[in-house]
Amino acid sequence: MKVIIMGCGRVGARLAGLLGVDGHSVTVVDNNPNSFRRLPPGFNGTALEGNGIDQEVLKKAGIEEADIFVAVTQGDNRNVMAAQIARHIFNVPRSMCRIYDPLRQELYNTLGLETIGPTTVFAQLLRELIES
């Protein structure tokens, strides 16, 4: 599958490495080229410098042929906007994004985005660990 990952932080870089090993075609976009140092050695995908909420950059990343778009930058709003561009402008079949703010996550879930809320997930996980 062709996957575009926006944001080459710890999560983005790690995901890129894992999917690359599994044989997917991966392109990572980040506006700070310095972030690409986080990619594992031997990463066989593409690293593209640019702003992921810019349509031209997304086209360059090959969004028109992408099967999956994942937005994992530090900014909730940037992730939300990029995921919506992928979903509604480029009709990417699956568009996922990270949203730290639980209320915003809930809202965008109801608006049809596939969202992941680390805040909620992590709090639940800790509770289970504590109460078990």
Added chain:
Amino acid sequence: MYMIVVGGGRVGYYLTRALLDEGHEVLVIEQNATYCDVINDELGSVCLRGDGCEAATLAQAGTDRADMLIAVTGDDEDNLVACQVAKHKFNVPRTIARIRNPQNEVIFKKLGIDVTVSSTNIILESIEEKVPTHPLTHLLAIEEEGEEIVEIKIPPDSPAVGKTVRQLALPKESKLALVIRKGGKNRVPTLNTIIRADDRIIAITTPESEEALRTTLRGA
């Protein structure tokens, strides 16, 4: 009307001042404490410190009774999210977003934002309005032959509209090379090609017959 302004930078400040002068009830949401203090000192206590994209802050601001939310931060993505949260969570009837990247105009419309304001586009439009586009643009000079390639836009009131190339009294040094038509195919004109309003015509002419060509295609 009750209006919420998200972003208390320079645009937000002057916008709020103007809206207050017009007698509206206005609340500004701004994260930066210094900006907040300036607004509260100078415009009265109308600034709430917080993140205007966060539902909790918007609830505190009484967004559910707002008639309008205007997002004017410097970041397009923040303006988008503030408007979407206002619209979908608080049913604000009108949302207005400032945008920096003119390309985002289409995206924002598609994502349900009622009005977008792009300073880039506004400046562009006023340039086009104030500085009329040239009736005839020089594209290329072929110096050895003493000829030139020009572009001419056909105005709707031109005498050439509806006529075939054959019917036009073109100066004999001028040849029409290409007709560029919106939505249609670009074509090399034949004698039977009909000229339409808003066509752009690429022609080869000489400096001497340029004026005659312009008059024939655009009228005197």
